[in-house]
Amino acid sequence: MKENGITKFLVSFSGQIEYVSFPAGVFDEQLYMQYEVVWGPDWDPVSGLTNGTSQMACPGSDPEKVVFNMPIEMVFSSTNVFGWPQLVITVRAQNAIGGDSLHGFALVLMPPTAGARVTTAPLMRPRAASVLGEWLSWLTGRHPELSDPKMLAGGKENYLLRTESYGSVSVTLSMVSKDMRKLGYDNQPVCTTNDS
Amino acid sequence: MAELHVLGQLQGVSNFQDSSSLFCRYSFQAGPNWTVISGCPEGQTVSGKLDYAKSVIWSHPLDIHYITKGIQGWPKLVLQVSCLDSIGRAWVVGYSCCSLPVVPGHHVLDIPCWLPIATTLTDRIREYFLGGSHQLLQTDIINLGTDRYKLKTQSKGTITLKIDLVLRNFTQFGVEYK
Numbered sequence: 001m002k003e004n005g006i007t008k009f010l011v012s013f014s015g016q017i018e019y020v021s022f023p024a025g026v027f028d029e030q031l032y033m034q035y036e037v038v039w040g041p042d043w044d045p046v047s048g049l050t051n052g053t054s055q056m057a058c059p060g061s062d063p064e065k066v067v068f069n070m071p072i073e074m075v076f077s078s079t080n081v082f083g084w085p086q087l088v089i090t091v092r093a094q095n096a097i098g099g100d101s102l103h104g105f106a107l108v109l110m111p112p113t114a115g116a117r118v119t120t121a122p123l124m125r126p127r128a129a130s131v132l133g134e135w136l137s138w139l140t141g142r143h144p145e146l147s148d149p150k151m152l153a154g155g156k157e158n159y160l161l162r163t164e165s166y167g168s169v170s171v172t173l174s175m176v177s178k179d180m181r182k183l184g185y186d187n188q189p190v191c192t193t194n195d196s
Numbered sequence: 197m198a199e200l201h202v203l204g205q206l207q208g209v210s211n212f213q214d215s216s217s218l219f220c221r222y223s224f225q226a227g228p229n230w231t232v233i234s235g236c237p238e239g240q241t242v243s244g245k246l247d248y249a250k251s252v253i254w255s256h257p258l259d260i261h262y263i264t265k266g267i268q269g270w271p272k273l274v275l276q277v278s279c280l281d282s283i284g285r286a287w288v289v290g291y292s293c294c295s296l297p298v299v300p301g302h303h304v305l306d307i308p309c310w311l312p313i314a315t316t317l318t319d320r321i322r323e324y325f326l327g328g329s330h331q332l333l334q335t336d337i338i339n340l341g342t343d344r345y346k347l348k349t350q351s352k353g354t355i356t357l358k359i360d361l362v363l364r365n366f367t368q369f370g371v372e373y374k
Contacts, residue, residue, distance in 0.1 A: 023248065040259070081201040081362050082234045082261040107255045112203055112360040113301055122208070122253040127245060131282075155257040156236055160280070162217060164245040165208075165253035184365040189301025190374050 008077050009180045013110050015173035017070040020091055022167040025063035029093040030056040033068060038153035039076065040083010048074030056094065081185065085110045086153045089169055091123055102145045106169045107152050113187050116174040124165040198366045200262040202296065204359035206241060209277060210251035212353035214289050216281040218252045219243035224260060225339060227269015235260035243280045267371055271296045274339050275355055277309060281327060288331040290352040293339040299373055300361045309352040
C-alpha cells in the first residue's frame with residue numbers, strides 16, 4: 001500500500017472476438033464489426049488498440065456462424081476499479097448491392113478476474129419508436145441506429161430506448177493484473193483449482 | 197474502510213408471458229454502514245422486445261463502488277420489471293429482490309419474479325382485455341419479510357444477472373469470507 005509507494009495497478013487484456021452467430025443464418029451478406037472500449041475516469045490506456053474494425057466476413061458451410069477471430073490486446077493502468085473497461089461491439093452488414101445495415105450492438109465487460117473467460121453477448125439494435133418509423137424501416141430496409149454506441153456502456157440516459165435482440169457474439173478474453181493484490185484488492189473466486 | 201466494487205450486467209429476462217416489450221427498474225439497497233462513492237445505484241434499462249426464444253435482452257451495465265464500516269446490511273438488488281405496450285402504456289409485471297453474493301469473482305444469478313394477482317373476477321377480466329396489473333403501494337415489502345402473509349401472488353419469469361465482485365481491504369479488518 002502506501003509504504004511501498006504503489007498507487008497504480010496494471011491490467012492486461014488479451015483475446016479475440018471469435019465469431020458472430022445468427023440463428024436464421026446469413027445469406028448474400030458480408031458482415032463486419034467495429035469494436036470500441038469504454039473506460040472510467042481513473043483509467044488510462046497504456047498500450048494496445050482500443051478500437052478497431054474487422055475484415056468483411058462470410059459464413060462457411062454453417063450459415064449461422066460467421067468467424068472473425070479478431071484479436072484484441074490492450075493494457076490499462078488505473079488507481080480505481082470503478083469504471084472497469086467495457087467492450088462495445090457493433091456488427092454491421094453489407095449486401096450485394098452495396099447497402100449497409102446495422103445488425104446489432106453488444107456490450108461485454110472485460111473480465112475482472114484473472115484467467116480466461118468466454119462470453120457470449122447477445123446483440124441488440126434500436127427499434128423505431130413509432131408505428132410510422134417501423135413501417136418506414138420495413139419499407140427502406142434501414143433500421144434506426146445509435147449515433148454513439150458508447151452510450152450503451154454508460155447505462156444512464158437511455159430514455160427508455162426501444163430495442164430488439166437477435167443473434168450473439170462470442171468473445172474470449174483473458175486478464176492478467178499487476179499490483180492489484182498489493183493494493184488490497186481481492187478479485188479471485190474462492191474455489192481456486194488445486195491440482196494435487 | 198473496506199470497499200466493494202460491483203461490476204456486471206443486467207442481462208435480461210426470460211419466460212415472461214407478456215408479449216409486449218419489457219424494461220426493468222433496479223435499485224441497490226444497503227445498510228446504514230454502506231456508502232456509494234461512485235456509480236449509480238438506481239436506474240432503468242432499455243425496453244427490449246421479446247425475441248424468438250421469448251426472452252428479452254437488456255445488457256444493462258452495472259458499476260458501483262461501495263465503502264463500508266461494517267458487514268451488516270450487505271447490498272441487495274431490488275428489481276421491478278414493467279412492460280411497455282405498443283401504444284405507450286406501461287405497467288408493472290414483476291417484482292424481485294436478490295442479495296448480492298459475498299465472495300469475489302464471477303457470478304451468474306437467476307432471479308425469479310412474482311406479481312400480486314387480481315383477486316376479483318372483474319379485475320381479472322379487465323386485466324385480460326385492457327392490460328394493467330395490480331401493483332404494490334409499499335415497495336419495501338419486496339425486500340422485507342414482514343407483512344407478506346396478506347399478499348396473493350403469482351410467479352413470473354426469471355431475470356438473469358451477471359455480476360463480478362471485487363473486494364478491497366476486507367481481510368485487513370478481520371472479515372473472513374474465504
